[in-house]
Amino acid sequence: MSNTEDSPFILVCNDDGIFAPGIKALAEVASEFGEVEIVAPDRQQSAVGHAITVSTPLRSRSFEIDNRFHGQAVTGTPADSVKLAHDKLLDKKPDLVVSGINHGSNAGINILYSGTVSAATEGTILGYPSIAISCTDYDENADLSGVKEASRRVIRYVLENGLAPGITLNLNAPSGPLKGIKWARQANSRYVEEFEGRVDPNNRPYYWISGRLELLEHGDSIDINVLKEGYAALTPIQYDLTAYTMLEGVEGDDL
Numbered sequence: 001m002s003n004t005e006d007s008p009f010i011l012v013c014n015d016d017g018i019f020a021p022g023i024k025a026l027a028e029v030a031s032e033f034g035e036v037e038i039v040a041p042d043r044q045q046s047a048v049g050h051a052i053t054v055s056t057p058l059r060s061r062s063f064e065i066d067n068r069f070h071g072q073a074v075t076g077t078p079a080d081s082v083k084l085a086h087d088k089l090l091d092k093k094p095d096l097v098v099s100g101i102n103h104g105s106n107a108g109i110n111i112l113y114s115g116t117v118s119a120a121t122e123g124t125i126l127g128y129p130s131i132a133i134s135c136t137d138y139d140e141n142a143d144l145s146g147v148k149e150a151s152r153r154v155i156r157y158v159l160e161n162g163l164a165p166g167i168t169l170n171l172n173a174p175s176g177p178l179k180g181i182k183w184a185r186q187a188n189s190r191y192v193e194e195f196e197g198r199v200d201p202n203n204r205p206y207y208w209i210s211g212r213l214e215l216l217e218h219g220d221s222i223d224i225n226v227l228k229e230g231y232a233a234l235t236p237i238q239y240d241l242t243a244y245t246m247l248e249g250v251e252g253d254d255l
């Protein structure tokens with residue numbers, strides 16, 4: 001899977017679109033380690049989860065970003081972008097896939113809805129060590145210096161140690177300087193939805209979703225609390241959704 005050259009080849013993706021400030025920040029960090037190629041959606045694709053495009057064709061367009069990075073903008077989702085990069089757009093296989101830096105938290109249940117995490121998960125499915133990276137600050141002008149430093153440390157860690165098959169790393173960090181990185185697990189949390197109803201010019205109702213994240217547990221080792229303490233949180237996640245705790249207890253049951 002690795003390249004014959006010594007310098008690693010890193011694929012950079014995101015879900016905020018190829019022109020978001022966060023993806024450029026991540027490409028800058030990745031370029032400290034090796035060659036970078038950006039392949040990402042051509043527009044904002046946050047919260048599309050692991051969606052793929054099956055009913056319309058996908059197109060890609062090449063861009064030079066800041067006269068520094070070569071990028072390809074894809075008319076699809078984050079997962080589409082990584083799949084298309086792997087199968088058609090890259091002329092060699094990446095040593096690492098990084099997704100982000102997302103503008104907004106992907107801790108707790110956000111992991112499930114996140115396009116940023118799904119781009120990294122797709123990298124894992126395709127057999128590449130993959131990292132999703134998010135800043136808890138939704139402001140696109142937020143200070144990403146600490147997230148960049150956390151990204152640098154985690155990229156170095158993965159390039160040196162590798163990553164077990166089937167496992168993706170999910171890194172979240174606050175804006176501002178880095179206080180440190182702590183291993184954490186996904187917080188048990190959910191959204192309490194608050195739909196705001198309005199009426200369109202044809203008198204038909206429509207709704208804006210505006211959920212509030214509710215924490216269903218407490219403890220120092222959960223990602224949301226690690227972030228509240230001001231640290232970056234690093235969580236190993238997996239796409240195998242089997243509930244092993246149930247399966248092990250029911251395998252002898254008659255059906």
Ligand code: MN
Pocket residue numbers: 015016045046047102103104116
């Ligand atoms: Mn996003």
